[in-house]
Amino acid sequence: MADTELIRGMFGDLLVRNGDLDPFTDDERLFSSGRLHSIDGVEMVMFLEEKFGLDFAELGFDPESIDGVASVAALIDANRR
Amino acid sequence: MTWRDFRLVPPIETYPRVVALAQTKTGKLVVLAAFVTMLSRISPAWLPIGSFLVLTTLLPGRRRAVVAVGTVFWAFIWPARAGMSANLLVGEALVFLFGGGLYAASRSFAKSPLFARPVVLLLTLTTTYLAIVGARPGLFRADGLAWAVAHALCNTQWFIAYALIDRSGNPAEPAWKQVGTFAPFWGSTATPFPKGAANWRKIEAGTPEALAVSQLKGLKLLLWCALIEAAHLGFNWVAYRAWGIPSITEARRAIAQNTPFAVGMSWASIFCNFAERLFSLTVFGHIIIACCRMAGFAALRNTYRPLESRSVADFWNRYYYYYKELLVQFFYYPAFLRYFKRRPRLRRIFAVFSTAGFGNVYYHLFRDDHWIQQNGIVSAVRQMNVYAIQCLLLSVAICISQAGRAAPPARGWLRGRLLPLGGVVVSYCLMFVFVDDEFQFPLRVHARFFASLFGIDV
Numbered sequence: 001m002a003d004t005e006l007i008r009g010m011f012g013d014l015l016v017r018n019g020d021l022d023p024f025t026d027d028e029r030l031f032s033s034g035r036l037h038s039i040d041g042v043e044m045v046m047f048l049e050e051k052f053g054l055d056f057a058e059l060g061f062d063p064e065s066i067d068g069v070a071s072v073a074a075l076i077d078a079n080r081r
Numbered sequence: 082m083t084w085r086d087f088r089l090v091p092p093i094e095t096y097p098r099v100v101a102l103a104q105t106k107t108g109k110l111v112v113l114a115a116f117v118t119m120l121s122r123i124s125p126a127w128l129p130i131g132s133f134l135v136l137t138t139l140l141p142g143r144r145r146a147v148v149a150v151g152t153v154f155w156a157f158i159w160p161a162r163a164g165m166s167a168n169l170l171v172g173e174a175l176v177f178l179f180g181g182g183l184y185a186a187s188r189s190f191a192k193s194p195l196f197a198r199p200v201v202l203l204l205t206l207t208t209t210y211l212a213i214v215g216a217r218p219g220l221f222r223a224d225g226l227a228w229a230v231a232h233a234l235c236n237t238q239w240f241i242a243y244a245l246i247d248r249s250g251n252p253a254e255p256a257w258k259q260v261g262t263f264a265p266f267w268g269s270t271a272t273p274f275p276k277g278a279a280n281w282r283k284i285e286a287g288t289p290e291a292l293a294v295s296q297l298k299g300l301k302l303l304l305w306c307a308l309i310e311a312a313h314l315g316f317n318w319v320a321y322r323a324w325g326i327p328s329i330t331e332a333r334r335a336i337a338q339n340t341p342f343a344v345g346m347s348w349a350s351i352f353c354n355f356a357e358r359l360f361s362l363t364v365f366g367h368i369i370i371a372c373c374r375m376a377g378f379a380a381l382r383n384t385y386r387p388l389e390s391r392s393v394a395d396f397w398n399r400y401y402y403y404y405k406e407l408l409v410q411f412f413y414y415p416a417f418l419r420y421f422k423r424r425p426r427l428r429r430i431f432a433v434f435s436t437a438g439f440g441n442v443y444y445h446l447f448r449d450d451h452w453i454q455q456n457g458i459v460s461a462v463r464q465m466n467v468y469a470i471q472c473l474l475l476s477v478a479i480c481i482s483q484a485g486r487a488a489p490p491a492r493g494w495l496r497g498r499l500l501p502l503g504g505v506v507v508s509y510c511l512m513f514v515f516v517d518d519e520f521q522f523p524l525r526v527h528a529r530f531f532a533s534l535f536g537i538d539v
Contacts, residue, residue: 057419057422
């Protein structure tokens with residue numbers, strides 16, 4: 001739960017930096033829909049590396065896996081096991 | 082409803098009754114007829130495109146198969162009818178087979194070290210091939226098969242690259258479906274619109290309602306495109322005819338002949354050049370994306386509200402979205418994920434220069450392969466020096482604008498919109514000084530023109 005809050009907060013920050021103050025849901029695809037851009041993806045990658053120790057150079061990077069809150073939560077979950 | 086909600090082209094895809102109507106036979110016919118009628122005014126290929134749009138509308142369950150047939154038509158039959166040489170057609174066929182084969186092999190032998198980084202393998206093969214056939218001018222006949230393959234490879238390599246990164250896609254696609262994305266009938270450049278099959282799967286309409294919405298958005302976009310083109314024509318008339326502002330080529334020529342225009346006129350010229358590029362790319366991208374949406378793929382626009390940009394990086398994203406996505410996918414992320422991981426600032430700077438600098442030059446070198454054919458690979462690389470300056474400036478500007486992203490954007494019309502936009506427009510006007518697609522002038526002319534904008538005579 002705490003992770004989801006953290007992820008939500010990060011997505012919220014990225015949207016605000018783009019001047020996008022509209023609400024979003026956990027299942028929403030924020031990159032595919034164009035609300036966030038690939039440059040924002042870099043911020044998300046750094047966030048996941050720092051907070052959750054993910055290494056995308058090893059995991060392989062799939063932009064789909066960071067498309068929204070739910071997919072990021074699933075990615076973290078899958079790499080904890 | 083306030084004035085802010087006013088739309089010149091109404092958002093018809095949000096009106097439930099219109100969406101419901103567009104799902105009926107009559108509605109589909111009306112939407113298609115309206116679209117194809119408008120298309121016939123702007124595209125000479127309206128009949129084949131229109132025919133494929135009818136097929137994708139009637140056969141939604143076989144949409145990808147129809148698009149694959151469209152690719153065969155667009156890549157082979159249409160050019161053959163237009164008189165394209167047999168060598169070019171064979172070259173194209175060989176490259177399509179190569180792309181499909183590379184995709185299939187990279188899936189089958191995914192654990193082989195050879196296919197560990199299939200895109201790197203592809204780009205290495207392309208570069209090596211072009212370096213060999215372009216080793217010196219005249220080494221291979223310009224109209225021979227070797228150059229036909231080179232030309233097709235340059236035009237198709239990014240389509241193949243998107244297929245390769247989709248090799249572990251879920252569900253895995255057969256090679257023919259991937260090859261079917263290499264020349265979509267709605268059009269593309271060397272940059273795939275709208276990216277590769279992985280993206281197509283995400284945006285493909287899965288229900289009659291989603292198809293109706295996608296088609297209504299396509300219709301709306303084409304209408305919007307017609308309005309922008311009208312504004313473009315009006316702009317050209319006012320700027321170049323009524324006010325007599327020189328085109329950027331005329332301004333450069335004047336510098337080359339030591340008869341420069343006044344500083345104010347030179348600035349007017351670069352502003353007009355910026356506007357001209359913006360109009361042209363917007364119209365061009367809108368036509369492609371409108372057709373793509375009509376085919377049932379709800380793709381994002383290529384150019385989206387560029388004048389709402391708040392930074393150089395933001396503008397790059399809004400101006401030529403699919404090109405920027407290509408560079409980010411194949412240069413930015415690979416560089417960012419692998420190098421300088423312990424030094425965040427250097428990591429970003431390196432990734433930006435790999436993308437907007439190196440990737441940008443690399444893309445254009447191979448996109449304009451006729452220069453390699455004409456002058457040889459070494460001269461073609463040298464000739465990129467002018468464009469490389471633009472890439473360098475763009476990289477620096479993106480690094481600066483990224484550094485300023487940490488803080489939320491300023492609010493208000495003046496500080497939040499107008500001043501940032503002014504900075505963005507001036508930055509791009511200056512950067513475009515070094516974009517000379519026809520390589521008409523040497524670097525010193527561009528440098529003198531740039532300096533002359535600040536009253537410096539060198």
